[in-house]
């Protein structure tokens with residue numbers, strides 16, 4: 070189960086990456102089209118809002134993976150001089166806090182989505198309902214909550230991380 | 243407890259959370275939510291704010307430049323673009339004392355010109371240059387230190403994520419900030435090379451040399467960097483001439499480096515997945531901080547502390563230059579403990595209006611740009627100041643056999659060079675501004 | 681005891697509406713309450729969030745009072761949107777703001793029921809600022825124009841231009857380097873985004889007609905209002921409603937004059953299309969209105985009735 074959740078985070082991040090690469094191609098097409106407006110081409114309609122919504126979705130999909138890989142920026146100045154029980158306590162605190170925060174954020178994102186749906190708000194150019202974007206983000210947020218539960222369980226020793234799992238503290242590249 | 247006292251108490255509490263290694267973004271988010279809750283007197287308003295704020299923060303057009311630049315950095319490493327830069331610099335100066343280290347700094351500068359992130363630059367160049375430095379007989383400390391310092395060029399030389407954030411916060415023109423950052427960025431690279439030269443005189447035993455290369459090979463190595471130069475011209479030229487926005491420039495840069503990586507055979511299914519996952523980790527890290535800092539900022543704004551503090555500093559009646567120096571010193575001190583991005587997000591809304599209200603004999607736009615560049619430099623010093631420097635940690639974690647204390651010791655000359663440069667730029671604003679006046 | 685109210689809006693304090701309307705209003709409230717109401721100003725989104733969130737921030741009590749552009753949340757203020765239709769607003773921003781406020785109270789009150797509406801207003805006549813002069817309907821063909829609302833973008837398509845969606849702060853840079861050929865803003869915004877330096881041609885329409893209008897609302901959290909003692913409620917009541925809307929309109933008018941003066945000082949080319957040409961634009965742009973009526977029918981709203989209601993109110997306040 071745990072290894073399935075870790076793989077799920079991996080797939081989710083890859084989907085986010087596909088969205089990002091697709092946006093890259095869309096922007097290139099849009100800039101090219103804008104440059105060749107004289108030839109009857111034009112920018113991709115709604116390119117700005119597509120970038121906004123797409124990057125927003127990608128980030129929601131990146132976050133669970135980032136957390137499982139220990140990718141969040143941390144400072145271990147005091148941590149490294151502390152006894153083992155203290156380190157364990159802090160790590161557990163971080164995991165539980167992350168889980169609680171994301172449960173709240175996900176719950177509120179859900180409410181936000183319902184509101185956007187009720188008000189029928191749309192984007193400017195494509196007039197695409199905003200709640201669709203919220204719904205895509207919500208998928209990432211829910212997967213995030215599942216991952217944070219999994220991480221907390223492994224921290225409590227109730228489950229173990231997949232074989233060969235490495236965490237990159239403080240490294241981002 | 244008044245709201246202002248509450249805000250003041252939140253600082254040590256936040257620092258405590260951060261120092262015991264609660265993730266920085268999470269720490270700020272917790273303090274922000276908690277503090278706002280206390281000030282509002284109930285949790286509803288801040289919870290309601292969360293209905294939209296996560297989505298709007300992540301889908302902010304100006305911030306979308308960040309994941310695109312990170313993706314570009316990943317592709318550049320795959321395509322061997324970063325290695326080509328290093329080889330070219332090494333071909334010319336690798337045979338001199340300290341030459342390979344200088345080459346590493348030169349390659350960092352080149353990479354910094356197409357990449358917007360310091361950590362990405364440090365990590366990418368570290369992968370390439372650490373083995374080469376070891377092969378040339380360099381000691382561990384100087385190897386990690388010159389790369390950690392070189393990594394800051396990723397942000398000092400435009401394009402730069404920190405300048406993007408500064409431009410958003412202060413409503414300045416990103417292209418002009420990028421242009422103004424150029425000369426100080428080049429000065430930084432030169433300063434680091436001079437530092438290495440002096441270091442080589444003092445401790446020659448810590449450095450080795452390579453065999454000199456024939457001119458033919460030097461030229462070949464230089465020619466091999468053409469994709470980097472071409473991409474640089476397209477991205478920076480396009481952003482500056484306004485053919486596209488910085489976000490579009492980042493996307494085009496990622497596209498071009500992707501093509502270059504594919505053409506060189508470095509981009510395949512597996513490496514593409516690795517790049518995407520690497521981008522995911524770095525993007526997640528940055529946006530968690532942005533989200534946390536945003537909510538922490540909301541709390542600070544509600545408490546009225548920034549407004550009161552600005553009034554207080556204005557009331558001290560210091561001369562403008564002393565106010566500026568006080569602010570820069572504060573950044574260096576904070577930078578010993580804090581991340582540069584969150585530092586900018588937290589403090590610029592307070593300090594920017596103070597600076598803009600003072601008379602430095604500069605028109606407002608020039609003052610804003612000059613201050614932005616100075617802030618950029620001092621927060622980047624924070625990346626390499628012990629005990630907490632992100633670049634130091636990144637590079638040190640890649641050089642497994644070098645103790646962090648060796649890195650700490652060898653970095654000090656580079657930090658000194660940063661201070662000297664800052665003093666020069668404070669004394670002579672025109673070094674920063676002359677390009678804009680052309 | 682004193683009541684502290686938080687006022688949040690998205691422009692820097694030196695911009696026209698904050699400087700000429702919002703801040704004076706806040707100080708007036710404080711004075712008339714004998715210091716028992718204290719208003720904390722938060723400019724330029726200092727409290728966090730993005731401009732489209734401002735309306736909900738007032739609804740949810742994140743802020744107590746906010747000023748917002750209704751067009752930032754397309755699809756949400758359908759009935760109010762009628763004032764954004766081409767050539768709806770005539771006679772200048774003060775009269776049009778009165779008409780809009782009255783219209784909202786009569787016809788669109790349900791869109792504001794979650795807050796206490798202090799004032800609803802509009803900006804002045806909308807016009808084109810372009811690199812190449814727009815002298816007739818044909819000039820727009822192939823031009824890349826930035827529009828500020830969904831209605832404006834619909835209209836640009838009908839007029840033959842390519843609408844480019846872009847956040848306002850990006851306009852200056854985009855114009856200076858040719859990403860767009862022009863933009864649609866009223867004179868009031870022109871100085872702050874340096875329009876008169878970037879383009880030399882400004883095209884307006886016959887009389888006091890504006891091609892387009894954006895609508896704004898100044899709203900208060902309902903609970904914050906209900907909690908006030910009766911005499912403080914009265915202070916707010918005395919300083920809200922149609923007269924407040926008119927004062928926002930007057931501020932817009934002053935801003936428009938300053939913007940126009942700047943263009944004249946720069947000796948820019950001021951094109952004023954004559955009545956006949958304006959008539960041609962009206963005909964072409966009227967498709968936007970009929971499309972809008974059809975769209976509203978789908979949402980169960982009688983758009984045609986609302987449009988004639990709005991026109992009647994504009995005419996009434998122009999008498």
Ligand code: NA
Nearest residue numbers: 354396399401
């Ligand atoms: Na850079």
Ligand code: NA
Nearest residue numbers: 577624630631
């Ligand atoms: Na540091």
